[in-house]
Amino acid sequence: MMKSNIISWLQEGNITIPAVLLSEYKNLNINEFELVLLLNIIAFLEKGNEFPTPEELSSRMTISISDCNEMLRKLIQKGFIEIIDGYTNDGIRFEKYSVRPLWERLVDRFLMKNKNSKEISRKADETDLYTCFEKEFGRPLSPFECxxxxxxxxxxxxxxxxxxxxxREAVISGKLNFRYIDRILFEWKKNGIRTIEQAKNHGQKFRQKQQQNRLVKEEPNPSSSIPFYNWLEQ
Structure with a gap:
């Protein structure tokens, strides 16, 4: 009998919860008691009990039934759980808990962190960009240039x-000014160029074409340099 009870206990199974809930619950302003209550609600839901009573929930915790009631009310007010209507196959109405709001809050938290991370990365890229321009121009940029x-x-x-x-294209071409760079960017955008590789290929194709035209019109001169793309003439 004792062995049978132990086996039944082991067969209660596991509950599935996102690990991010454990790492983020504090940032969602959920305390440890509320977290354990949420985990118990999830456990009941996974076992088919969609509307566990405060008595059932408090029996698994170290809080009273009245405290459990109050905590459930706060979790609903704070937007972590909700009570929704369900219907049996016979059309009988019943109520059940949903933890969908909790998952939505976790997703919002993830998206916000990701957005903040991208914003920090973007600001770093912008700072680096201004530094590159000032280095190439050999002076601080004017307000208009900024x-x-x-x-x-x-x-x-x-x-x-x-x-x-x-x-870099402007530096190589010996035309270091904002008008020239603006024309390069305009041409690249018009031609759908969005990566460094595409930009390199575009410039290489132009230079190859210019070299071929030059070889046709002039005497071959292996030592002559290949012309750069004069974007202002496009």
């Missing part, structure tokens, strides 16, 4: 990496 950089990113939605690539 505004132009901001417009390229915010209005034209150019990635900072692409702007850096356009800067």
């Amino acid at each position: 505004e132009t950089l901001a417009m390229w990113m915010d209005d034209d939605h150019h990635d900072p990496i692409i702007i850096k690539t356009a800067l």
Whole structure:
């Protein structure tokens, strides 16, 4: 009899909860008592008891039935659980708990953290971009130039990496000015160029074409340099 009871106890099974709930419950302003109450509700739901009573829930915890009632009320008010209507196959109405609001709050938390992480990364890229421009120009940027950089990113939605690539193109071409860089970015956007690799391929194709045209029109001169892309003439 004792062995049978132990086996039944072991067969109660496990509950499935996201590990992120354990790492984020504090940031959601859930205390340890509320967390254990939520876990017990999830356990009852997974076993088919969709509306456990305060008595059933408190029997698994170290809180009284009245405290359990109060905690359930607060969890509903705070938007972590909700009571929804359900219907049997015979059309009989009943109530049940749903922890969907809890999962939604966790998803919102994840999306917010991800957004903040991207924002931090973007600000770092922007700072690095301004530093690159000032290094190449050999001076601090003017307010107008800073505004132009901001417009390229915010209005034209150019990635900072692409702007850096356009800067390098201008340096290589010996035309280090914002008008020239703006023209490069305009042409790249028009041609759907969004990556460094696409930009390199685009410039390489142009230079190969220019070299072929030059070899046809002039005497071959192996030592002559390959012309760079003059974006202002496009």
